[in-house]
Amino acid sequence: MQATLAQQRVEAAAKLRAAEDATAAAADRMADLAAQKKKVSDELTARAAAFAPMLPLIERLALFPSETLLAVPAPPRDTLRGLLVLQGLSREIGRQAAELKKEQAQLDDLTAQMKAAAPALAAAEAVQAQQEAALDAEIANASASRQSAEDAATAADQAAAQDAARARTLKDALARIAAARQAALVRAERAARAARRAEEARRAASAEAQEASLSAPTGAGLGTPHGDILAPVAGKLVRGWGDQTLAGPATGVSYATPPGARVISPCGGTVVFGQPFRSYGLLLIVDCGGGYDFVLAGLDRLDVSVGQRLQTGEPVGVMAGWTPRQPNQRPKLYLELRRDGNPVNPTPWLRAQG
CATH class of the missing domain: 1.10.287 (Helix Hairpins)
Structure with missing residues (x-):
């Protein structure tokens, strides 16, 4: 009975993953546009701030060009030099104004693109929510039937x-x-x-x-790496094994996830830890057998308990929600593979993305 219910959760999670992939694509598009918009907006603000001190001079030149040039008595040579300087300044002012106009047009275009992309993201999130409800029902059913x-x-x-x-x-x-x-x-x-x-x-x-x-045995182990383990969460790999971090080379991999993405167990095994731990935040450890443990950190919620047996692909928790218009707040799932307590590169076991 428990095995059947677990298989139903695996199948529901697989169906949800397809919906999450669509949400991830739409969220990535929105996040990318939001990042571009912020960059252009910051550049526009900085350029406008640099341009501001010249506005009084621009206004005076527009209203009183001769008077501005002759405001201070000077020899003809200096007057000519001042005229040349003003011509150069006029050209620079024109260039700056053109850049301002171009960046404003780019900002308006990005705003329009974000508005156009919003319905696709909303539709993907709606489908994901529907699949999440079905999976939640499976999890609730399993919890009720568990001894x-x-x-x-x-x-x-x-x-x-x-x-x-x-x-x-x-x-x-x-x-x-x-x-x-x-x-x-x-x-x-x-x-x-x-x-x-x-x-x-x-x-x-x-x-x-x-x-x-x-x-x-807690699990069947992992055996020889063949690149057939599905990533534990939808999204994209943003940090690989060995990438440089403030603490040195990374001993795990990190995924940027779509809003509220479900996390699945990369292996069949037993939950041996599931609570906050040190700087990892909410931490889950699945003993896969054969000395291998998968460590998952950064989850917002766990749907399993210590001692619970899992099938490969069974849902174990949920990532936090986030607003694609604020991409810097995007949650990340951290994954480590440990053998006899020591970190090993999980990449050879993981299926290549995309």
Whole structure:
């Protein structure tokens, strides 16, 4: 039953991704126009400010050209030189006025383009909202059907996550999670042996079930990279592995997302962490098995809980909304791939975009 519901969520998320791609294209267009408009507007403002001090002189030359030139008595040679200077100034004033007119026309054109692009963005957002409602219904259905009783593996994962939240680094957090799960497995094995020795069948069966659950692989692992993992969110890659940052070369990749985009799990596995962590903000860690963990940061909301088993492509959370007319506020999803706690380049596993 749970597997069927999970598959339905995967399919709903895939359908939503197509709508989000359309929203991303429209939002990118609007954001690009907004950035161009701001640039032209700033240039126009700066040019107008530089032009302002010359306005009194321009007005006087227009009304009293001779008087302006002869205002200060001077030898004929200086008067001639002043005339040449004024001619050059007149040409510069004309050039500046033409540039102002050109930039104003460009600004008006960009404003018109943004107005024309708005209906396409609104239509894409409407389709996305419709698909989001369908996915939310799937998630609500899954939450209602999920057993309220926590098995041993879920309880162990939640305890490990709480301990990991106190870690100073992400690597330390992952190490704490792995150690806590191993410790829980050892306790379950001891409890099962003790129950069998005491010939308490019911307690032994419960302990053995806990042992089996805790010893089960969290995921199937990633295997050899073939570039077949879908990006966890719609949008565009804005920072790649190894790109230079203030903290040094990037150890992950970042995606600029469309408004309210859904985030999916890049692998099948188990949620082992899902809460704010240090400077990462809201952080999600999915244990894919085989020593691999996907780390996702920058989400606005999580739709999964620690201990939950996931299928590849299953929705796990939502990015924040934003206004394409203010592109500098666009949210970004950060993705890391860790193997045995150490960051590795996820690019060979990820499907090429576009």
